[in-house]
Amino acid sequence: MTSPRKPRTTDGSTGPAATGRAARPTGRVRRPEGTASLKDATAIVGIGQTPFARQLPESEKALACRAVLAALADAGISPAEVDAFASYTMEETDEVEVAKAIGAGDVTFFSKAGYGGGGSCATLAHLAAAITTGQATVGVAWRSRKRGSGPRPWKNTTTQLPTPAQWTRPFGLLRPVDEIAMLTRRYMHEYGASRDHLFNVALACRNRANQNPAAIMYERPLTRDMYMTSRWISEPLCLFDNCLETDGALACVLVSAARARDCRHRPVYVHSAAQGLPAQHHGMVNYWNDDPLSGPAWTAARHLWKHADFGPEDVDVAQIYDAFTALVPLSLEGYGFCDRGEGGAFTEGGALEIGGRLPLNTAGGGLSEAYVHGFNLITEGVRQLRGASTAQVPGAATCLVTAGEGVPTSAVLLRN
Amino acid sequence: MLTPVVDDDGAPFWEYAARGELRVQACAADGCGQLRFPPRPCCPHCGSFATSWRRMSGKGRIWSYVVPHPPLLPAYAALVPYHPVVVELADAPLVRLVGNLVARAGAPLDSVPPGRVRVGARVQVVFADQGGVVVPRWVLERP
Numbered sequence: 001m002t003s004p005r006k007p008r009t010t011d012g013s014t015g016p017a018a019t020g021r022a023a024r025p026t027g028r029v030r031r032p033e034g035t036a037s038l039k040d041a042t043a044i045v046g047i048g049q050t051p052f053a054r055q056l057p058e059s060e061k062a063l064a065c066r067a068v069l070a071a072l073a074d075a076g077i078s079p080a081e082v083d084a085f086a087s088y089t090m091e092e093t094d095e096v097e098v099a100k101a102i103g104a105g106d107v108t109f110f111s112k113a114g115y116g117g118g119g120s121c122a123t124l125a126h127l128a129a130a131i132t133t134g135q136a137t138v139g140v141a142w143r144s145r146k147r148g149s150g151p152r153p154w155k156n157t158t159t160q161l162p163t164p165a166q167w168t169r170p171f172g173l174l175r176p177v178d179e180i181a182m183l184t185r186r187y188m189h190e191y192g193a194s195r196d197h198l199f200n201v202a203l204a205c206r207n208r209a210n211q212n213p214a215a216i217m218y219e220r221p222l223t224r225d226m227y228m229t230s231r232w233i234s235e236p237l238c239l240f241d242n243c244l245e246t247d248g249a250l251a252c253v254l255v256s257a258a259r260a261r262d263c264r265h266r267p268v269y270v271h272s273a274a275q276g277l278p279a280q281h282h283g284m285v286n287y288w289n290d291d292p293l294s295g296p297a298w299t300a301a302r303h304l305w306k307h308a309d310f311g312p313e314d315v316d317v318a319q320i321y322d323a324f325t326a327l328v329p330l331s332l333e334g335y336g337f338c339d340r341g342e343g344g345a346f347t348e349g350g351a352l353e354i355g356g357r358l359p360l361n362t363a364g365g366g367l368s369e370a371y372v373h374g375f376n377l378i379t380e381g382v383r384q385l386r387g388a389s390t391a392q393v394p395g396a397a398t399c400l401v402t403a404g405e406g407v408p409t410s411a412v413l414l415r416n
Numbered sequence: 417m418l419t420p421v422v423d424d425d426g427a428p429f430w431e432y433a434a435r436g437e438l439r440v441q442a443c444a445a446d447g448c449g450q451l452r453f454p455p456r457p458c459c460p461h462c463g464s465f466a467t468s469w470r471r472m473s474g475k476g477r478i479w480s481y482v483v484p485h486p487p488l489l490p491a492y493a494a495l496v497p498y499h500p501v502v503v504e505l506a507d508a509p510l511v512r513l514v515g516n517l518v519a520r521a522g523a524p525l526d527s528v529p530p531g532r533v534r535v536g537a538r539v540q541v542v543f544a545d546q547g548g549v550v551v552p553r554w555v556l557e558r559p
Contacts (some may be wrong), residue, residue, distance in 0.1 A: 105522055166420040167454050170513045170546060172525065173490045173500040177485050186480035189535045233485040280460065287452055287479070287512045350420045 017386055039307060042128040042262035042399070043267035043273045044414070045254035047379040048073025052216050052370035054148040054170050056247040063249035064093040065101045071251040072102075076264045084109040084136030084254075086126045088119025090373065093144050109136040113224045113275070115283075115287035117323060117404030118296065120374035121412045125273035127254045137255065143375035144249035167287050174244040177242060177324065179284040180406060181234040184326040187293055188236065193329060193344030194235065199227045201360070202240045202326040202367055204352035209364025212390040217368040241325040243366035250375040252382065256395075268385045271398075272308040276300030296409040297334025297402065304411050305336065312336040314394040315413075317384050318358050319377035322365040327405045332358075335400060354391055362391040375399050386415040417491045419547035425455040428469050434550040438541045439469040440511055453511045474541035475506040476554070481517070481533050498525035499501050503554055518542070518553045530557065 048070025050063045052054065058066075072079055076169035082104040085095035093109045109130040113119030120143065127139030130360060173179060187193055205220040205403050222240060230239040260267035276299030277287070286292045305311060320331045329343025337358055339345040352360040363369045365379035381399040383389040389396075403410040422430050425441075432439040435505035441455045445464035458465045483503040500516045504510070505542045519541035538557040543550050 025536075164424070164454050166426065170418045170420050170549075170551065171497055171500050171514050171516050172484060172488075172495070173482070173514055174488055174492060178482050178500065181482040181484075182480045182500070185482060186502075187479070232483065232485045234485065268539075284515070287514065288526065290510050300543075306468065 020386035024199040034135040036132050037307075038125070038128045038270065038310070039130055039267040040075040040271055040415070041132045041257055042254050042286045043257050043269045044252050044378075044382050045255055045260050045263040045265060045267060046073070046077065046190065047251070047382050048069040048072070048074055049376070049379060050248050052079065052214060052246050052248040052372070052376075054216070054245065054247065056146070056149070059099070060144045060146050060249070061097055063247070064098055064142055064145075064251075066307045067144065067249035067251040067343070068098055068140055068142050070101055071140065071142075071253045074265070075145035075253040075255075077253060077255070079103045080140045081104045081139050083107050083138035084127055086111050086113070086123035086139060086141045087143070088123055089375070091117040091143060091197055094174050097144065098140075103346055107136075108347045109139070115404070115407040117321060117373045118204070118407040118409040120321075120378060120403040120410065121273065121401055122275050122403065124252075124254060124270055124378065124412050125275065125410060126272060128270045131254060131256050137219060137259070139254040141254070142249065142251035144371050145372050146247045147245045147371060148247040159312075161261040164282065164285075165260075173285070175234070175242065176284055177237055178234045180324045181237045181324055182285075182287065183292060183330075184324075185236050187326065187330065190293065190297050191341035191344060192211070195228070195238075195255050196224075197344035198237075198241055198325040199224055200352060201322065201328045202227060205322060205361045205365040205367040205369075207353060207392045208360075208362045209304070209368035212363045212369060215369040216246065216363040217364060220390070222368075237324060237326065238305060240367075242333070243323045243371035246370040246372055248370050248372050250372055250379050252378060264416055266386055268382045269415050270412055272304050272413040273411070274303035274307075275408065276303070281408065283408075284404065292339075293330065295334060296407065297331045297411075298311050300402075300409050300411045301335045302411060308413050310398060312400075314398055315358065315400045316361060316398050317381075317393040318360050319362070319365070319381045320360060321365045321377065321402045321404045321409075322361060323371065323404060325367065326353075331402055331405045334405065335402065339358045354393060359391075359393045362389050362393065381414050385414055418489070419546050419549045420551065425457060428474070430549060431456060432469060432471075433543055433552055436543050437505065438472045438474045438552055439470055440505070440508065442468050442470040443542070444468040447520050451508050451511055453513070470504055472507045472541075475557075476513075476539050476541070477538060478502070478517070478533065478535055479504045479512055480535060483530055485553045495525045499530070501533070501539075501554060503539055512538040513552065515552055515554050518544070518555060519559065520555060521553065528556070532559075
């Protein structure tokens with residue numbers, strides 16, 4: 001049998017910029033004296049969520065509180081013990097409102113990571129840093145969205161024009177899907193990636209959602225014919241290349257590794273965490289970068305693997321941000337699961353399905369479970385490592401979770 | 417239609433466009449001269465705030481393009497199918513401008529049929545008024 005994953009290199013290669021491959025672990029990282037390591041220092045001990053639907057009657061604030069309280073109940077920790085909050089931008093409910101509503105105690109750490117969907121995993125990184133350095137003891141991260149029934153941010157286009165959007169929006173590049181479709185067309189042109197490759201991504205997510213009763217696309221199968229004949233949204237991206245507009249909220253609870261051992265669930269450790277804003281990056285319209293197809297994933301990945309005890313070949317299951325299918329092959333390359341330009345081909349032969357080379361988005365992802373700015377990818381990563389997913393990867397012990405590619409991003413490696 | 421909201425850094429671009437010139441911001445420090453886009457206050461290579469605006473030939477190639485379909489803002493929905501393109505400049509291939517492909521200067525955004533657009537096609541800049549701001553547009557060298 002041929003090994004589906006790359007052997008771990010021992011040549012000390014340092015990353016994609018030099019070699020076209022993501023950095024492999026090269027042994028223990030020497031830390032400057034006096035700095036703390038985040039490696040396995042904290043763990044996720046509680047997760048919670050509301051139902052997902054195109055339209056929920058409650059407000060974003062109410063949904064946020066429900067998710068946070070559910071996560072604390074899951075952890076067996078009283079709201080009064082929460083002393084840290086982390087969220088990310090485009091979150092309308094702030095920590096003042098959540099803390100007050102749930103009955104949190106004195107809060108000594110709060111942070112909000114930038115760039116919408118790029119910030120999901122950064123919330124864990126910020127809480128892990130706060131807890132590891134003694135700034136707080138019980139952290140809550142959450143996301144509440146009413147994108148199904150609420151307004152689309154791109155409809156408020158005029159207010160974005162004084163930003164660099166003045167160089168794109170007037171020409172009719174109006175929505176995130178148009179911006180990513182531009183990258184996708186170039187990616188297909190340069191590397192021969194095809195719509196079938198994008199379909200493989202959509203199908204893997206849908207197949208997993210079909211197993212997940214909480215998913216919006218539960219028991220709603222997708223076929224290649226449905227995909228190929230669906231309407232265009234922005235050519236070359238069609239309806240099924242786009243995530244679901246969803247109402248819903250999720251949260252998770254983070255504590256120190258020492259405390260996690262006394263909680264009711266098996267701890268899911270934050271093994272490594274990273275944010276990524278590449279040199280000369282420019283958001284979703286990264287066309288002004290020298291190399292637009294090498295996005296923030298590459299930057300986050302270099303840091304993530306540098307601080308990890310294992311490499312891409314050791315990842316049992318991945319939750320990769322999938323606002324659009326095309327972000328997945330780009331991320332597979334960036335995080336080092338394959339070489340540059342091979343992300344499309346990587347999806348062939350059922351690679352992303354259960355039993356494949358890299359089971360992907362096992363609750364259905366943003367494409368088929370719910371689009372809650374990627375936070376559902378975090379909670380699904382936790383379920384996998386608890387052995388409690390509706391599409392369980394047998395014996396899963398390591399999971400990569402990524403945030404939005406195409407904007408300044410973040411990622412975490414979880415392990416049990 | 418949306419119009420560019422001119423800011424301090426980008427104002428010269430639009431002023432030159434109004435005169436029918438495509439110019440890109442360049443560092444004016446001795447020994448640097450690097451181009452940069454979009455415009456910004458200082459040079460990422462040398463840190464200088466000295467700026468000049470270098471005239472481009474106006475020739476380029478289509479780096480990528482999309483065909484948006486509704487739902488879109490109403491003014492754009494009325495123009496479907498139109499083609500936002502990214503053009504890499506012949507004089508400076510790493511400078512890429514988002515724009516529109518049209519049949520001729522002043523023609524509407526939907527004046528080129530979708531089958532005529534391809535990655536790598538050579539294009540030439542033209543200029544057109546869009547809501548009171550003159551913007552660069554692009555025509556195929558071989559229509």
